[in-house]
């Protein structure tokens with residue numbers, strides 16, 4: 182969608198283009214019937230103008246038009262008393278010492294689980310999600326429906342829509358932001374590099390711009406990635422290790438996010454915590470991830486590609502179950518200190534942290550497939566192939582001692598147990614039939 186074509190305030194009509202005005206110097210040529218006709222048009226325009234008052238804006242756009250805007254800002258309406266009431270009710274804190282959290286990417290995999298967990302303990306939660314079609318939006322809508330049932334409203338909009346994000350902070354004094362909206366996926370970065378820049382860099386900066394000017398400034402916890410360790414060979418990966426050799430553009434944008442976080446912390450006193458997630462999996466997961474589409478393809482009898490490293494080396498991941506990740510996210514939120522700035526000005530040093538959230542036990546991809554075979558009771562049609570050079574790294578392994586020390590992070594779900602829960606969900610959601618075509 183070309184964003185130049187979206188008027189920034191579509192509710193405001195350009196009155197000088199009204200046919201009535203154009204024709205007013207020729208009024209004496211018009212018959213009475215024509216005059217009546219144009220009067221109706223004019224009146225209609227006035228009525229529409231009032232119904233689309235400034236509080237009922239549509240998403241404006243502040244981004245230049247380019248192919249970056251695959252998930253361009255949508256023109257869904259927001260604003261107005263009813264909308265504000267919904268936003269406030271969703272963000273309302275219902276427990277003592279509760280926090281109010283804006284969750285970006287709330288219809289995403291991690292976003293849904295974190296939102297639900299916050300709501301369960303009485304925190305105020307408002308979601309924001311652009312429902313882009315990187316993967317099946319129907320799954321995102323189903324997650325949205327799930328959250329709606331527990332009273333969580335997801336505002337449909339893009340983090341690049343500065344006016345919308347500003348408005349959210351005008352309506353609610355969020356104490357925290359859980360920033361999970363991102364373009365995920367390692368290999369897709371070669372297909373659509375612009376979408377990574379749009380969401381993970383521009384979007385993050387836009388969000389931080391709003392946060393730094395908000396009063397009070399919220400504390401921000403956001404999703405970085407294990408992929409920032411790139412081509413490192415020293416294991417397990419520690420937060421102190423170098424992160425300057427990313428293997429994919431995805432990893433590079435997450436690394437850029439960490440540097441951007443440093444800048445906003447340094448200049449504006451924003452409290453920022455980055456979480457390096459290690460291959461998160463579980464129910465309601467992402468269909469673009471290997472465990473998910475392996476399940477689908479195994480059930481359909483389709484062949485799956487299992488990557489191997491140089492010299493038939495094992496490719497392994499520190500797969501981390503969603504419930505453990507949620508505990509890590511809540512721990513990070515609960516130990517996040519307040520931002521120090523106000524009125525867009527820093528008042529003192531603020532907290533800046535980055536944590537690994539992994540499982541500490543890498544599993545070869547071929548073992549993941551064996552577990553799935555057992556759980557699905559179907560033999561996989563395996564095709565072993567060399568790890569393509571499109572951003573994948575051969576293995577990941579987290580050292581989690583820092584998160585353990587700071588907020589008692591301790592993963593408790595092994596891959597076998599976690600996949601069992603995933604498969605149970607998958608079958609209940611899609612059925613075990615071979616026809617599901619998501």
Ligand SMILES: O=C(O)[C@H]1O[C@H](OP(=O)(O)OP(=O)(O)OC[C@H]2O[C@@H](n3ccc(=O)[nH]c3=O)[C@H](O)[C@@H]2O)[C@H](O)[C@@H](O)[C@@H]1O
Pocket residue numbers: 365366367405406407408457458459460461469470471472485486487488496497498546573575
């Ligand atoms: O840890 C992370 O930070 C990242 O984890 C995942 O990235 P990845 O670990 O590559 O997850 P998958 O795409 O699900 O791949 C899992 C494993 O399966 C392998 N794989 C993938 C696809 C395939 O067809 N065959 C195959 O063997 C990959 O090489 C990898 O070792 C997510 O997709 C990223 O968004 C996230 O940031």
